[in-house]
Amino acid sequence: MKLAKFKQPNGLVAAGIVEGDSIQALDLSAGKFEALSDLLDAKDIPAAVDYLPKRDPHALDSVQLLPPIDRQEVWAAGVTYKRSQTARMEESEAAASCYDRVYVADRPELFLKATPHRVRGDGQELRIRTDATWNVPEPEVTLVLNSRMQIVGYTIGNDMSSRDIEGENPLYLPQAKVYDQCAGLGPWITLSSDMPPREQMTIDLKIERGGDVVFEQSTDAAQMARGFEDLAGWLGRDNSFPNGAFLMTGTGIVPGSDFTLAAGDVVRISIAGIGTLTNSIVQG
Ligand code: DO4
Ligand code: MG
CATH class of the missing domain: 3.90.850.10 (Fumarylacetoacetase-like, C-terminal domain)
Incomplete structure (x- = not known):
């Protein structure tokens, strides 16, 4: 599983899951996570990601990736x-x-x-x-x-x-x-x-x-x-x-x-x- 941070086409920054050539924003708030670093602190990260609602996928080459860091x-x-x-x-x-x-x-x-x-x-x-x-x-x-x-x-x-x-x-x-x-x-x-x-x-x-x-x-x-x-x-x-x-x-x-x-x-x-x-x- 690959996790990223990116700027969505609407300009908002999101954490996302990368699969092949596409990326889907994760609704972190549904898991009471404030940031990607909170998700990375979960006891079972794949299970936490599976649970989170996902938005429509974007082509990876159509979004601006950001460094996958927030408070570390x-x-x-x-x-x-x-x-x-x-x-x-x-x-x-x-x-x-x-x-x-x-x-x-x-x-x-x-x-x-x-x-x-x-x-x-x-x-x-x-x-x-x-x-x-x-x-x-x-x-x-x-x-x-x-x-x-x-x-x-x-x-x-x-x-x-x-x-x-x-x-x-x-x-x-x-x-x-x-x-x-x-x-x-x-x-x-x-x-x-x-x-x-x-x-x-x-x-x-x-x-x-x-x-x-x-x-x-x-x-x-x-x-x-x-x-x-x-x-x-x-x-x-x-x-x-x-x-x-x-x-x-x-x-x-x-x-x-x-x-x-x-x-x-x-x-x-x-x-x-x-x-x-x-x-x-x-x-x-
Ligand atoms: O001692 C200097 C830094 C060495 C370093 O950054 C490295 O080996 O990667
Ligand atoms: Mg070095």
């Missing part, structure tokens, strides 16, 4: 793949040992990535900071956690990052990672029961510039050095999430050091079991 915080894990460890160590000689140590440490790197207003969905623009010169998208399997820190679903995350700022000093990480339009989420949430096993969760990143593909690479979630449950467990330690949370699980794809994103680029991230998140890039 977005967190992210770092240096969970070997490729990320290597890339960070190249970025900053001074901080190399931090990245080297965290890759093998019991405690993972976790950071607050975004609040809802900084997030964009499929078809919306993501941004490069005006003061950054070396930028990349980070394609990440993203866990959808309920308030009990259970993994109820998965979506695609783009952890936009300014490598020059992060490389200058690791203490600048929040500025390299958190700013307006810094996070992509979507196009929807696939419930956990409908996801393929982790070894089959392929992750593909494609970056287009002026109609040409300028970067393309694939990996899969089995390359991760940590488990999804383990990351969710660390996030929930001494930390409560009454509205649930999203947790980006780190990138296994980092373009070479000579590559930077540019305004006008189109970033497509595909993850097996979910779909494709497409965002165009702006700066300033």
